[in-house]
Structures are given as C-alpha cells and as structure tokens.
Amino acid sequence: LTPALGEIAGALDQVASERDSPAGTLRLNVPTIVARVILPPLVGRFMKAHPAITLEVTAEDGFIDVLAAGFDAGVRYEERVEKDMIAIPLGPRVQRYITAAAPDYLARRGEPQHPRDLLEHATVRHRFQNGVMLPWEFGERDATIIIAPPSTVLANTIELEISAAVDGLGVIRTFEEFLKPEIEAGRLITVLDAWETSFPGPFLYYAGRRHLPAPLRAFVDFLKSEQRQAGR
Numbered sequence: 001l002t003p004a005l006g007e008i009a010g011a012l013d014q015v016a017s018e019r020d021s022p023a024g025t026l027r028l029n030v031p032t033i034v035a036r037v038i039l040p041p042l043v044g045r046f047m048k049a050h051p052a053i054t055l056e057v058t059a060e061d062g063f064i065d066v067l068a069a070g071f072d073a074g075v076r077y078e079e080r081v082e083k084d085m086i087a088i089p090l091g092p093r094v095q096r097y098i099t100a101a102a103p104d105y106l107a108r109r110g111e112p113q114h115p116r117d118l119l120e121h122a123t124v125r126h127r128f129q130n131g132v133m134l135p136w137e138f139g140e141r142d143a144t145i146i147i148a149p150p151s152t153v154l155a156n157t158i159e160l161e162i163s164a165a166v167d168g169l170g171v172i173r174t175f176e177e178f179l180k181p182e183i184e185a186g187r188l189i190t191v192l193d194a195w196e197t198s199f200p201g202p203f204l205y206y207a208g209r210r211h212l213p214a215p216l217r218a219f220v221d222f223l224k225s226e227q228r229q230a231g232r
Helices: 002-019 032-049 103-109 115-120 160-164 176-184 214-230
Strands: 024-030 053-059 073-076 085-089 096-103 121-127 135-139 144-149 152-156 169-174 189-191 197-200 201-205
Touching: 024 032, 024 152, 032 053, 032 176, 032 214, 053 214, 085 152, 103 189, 115 135, 115 144, 121 135, 121 160, 135 197, 152 160, 160 169, 160 176, 169 176, 176 189, 201 214
Parallel strands: 024 053, 024 073, 121 152, 121 169
Antiparallel strands: 073 201, 085 201, 096 169, 096 189, 096 197, 135 144
16 A cells, blocks of 8 residues: 555645645655765755755665665665666765775785785775675776675774775775875875776665655755756
C-alpha cells in the first residue's frame, strides 16, 4: 500500500502547495560525501527560499529502498541508481578519486609509480558498515587496474582514515574533496596522478509517481534551476 498512500499524500501536498508556499517535511538519504561536501551549500539556498519546509537528512553509504525506508528521495552515484527511478543531477558533474600519502611515509617507503606497486605498501582503506571493503580501481585512458592492497588501517569513518594517512600509517585513496585540505596544507602529497579516476557526480533519484510531495517537488525544481544557472 505504500506507493498508493504516497500518491494520496503527494496529491494532498500538491493542493496545499498551490494555495500557499510549499510546506512539510523532505526526507533525504544521501552518501556521506554528499552530506559533508556537496549538500551544505545547496541546503542554505534551498531553505532560505522555502522556509516552511523541514529538511531531514540521513547520511549513509549503503544502498537501500528509499521508499520502503520512509524517505522521499535518495542521492547516489549513477551506477547505484535503480533503473525505474527518475534521476536528476545534483552538485558537481565530475568528481575524482585521488591517491595520497604523508611526506614522511613517502620518505620511508618510496613513492609508488604504478598502482600495482601499492601491493608492497601499507594502505588506509574504507570498510562500509555492512562489512564490504571495495577494491581500489585505477583508470588511465582505456586501461583499468583493480587491486586489493594490504591495509594497515581499516575504518568506516573518513576522519579516522585521513588522520591515519596524515600520521604516516599508509597510502589513502578517496574522494578528492576529502583530501584537498590536507594536500593544500602539505600534510599529504598526491601520488599516481596519472591514474586518477574521474566519474559523474551524484544524482537525486525518486519514484516517478504522478503527484510528488510538495517539499520534494520544490527541491527538484530548485536543483533544476541550479543546473540551469551553472550551465550559463
């Protein structure tokens, strides 16, 4: 009954939004990178334009059925968006994974020249809450190399992972946005620059029902407006 009830709620919200400014609660499920880096500047502009909306954001990296879990929409990367969902761009359209290590680590262990060299290095890796630890994928032109290097530190919090890398415990590979402050401060140095991996930025996705809840409709319209302005 959840989809049918959602249709009814959406229709009622649509009527309300036509009478007044959009009101109600918008519930989003987003990856941690989006919650920490991409969403904050958008939230400020959106909430100022729609002060009657309450925003609830849950940050997690697992893939869930957003409707069954009670969310209005989710944010994920392209390969993890369900095919029957409507998806619209959110945030930067290109992001990168980069690899870095502390200066003292590189002085002790040397700088890797090829991704396979990492098999002889200590690394700091991310493990998701469900226990999954993804291998590291490197791309250069048409070549792709996938490796599972030995890890000195495993964590599911990026703060601990970055701290471990800065302390010289191993090589780290993650979103460029996470490492940029440490690189600019000289606490980390990028390596394997020729093997950086670029990929499309995240998407907001939601069920393609006829009547969207008014807060979700307002957020979709806001994102479309942001994309139009960014394209100018």
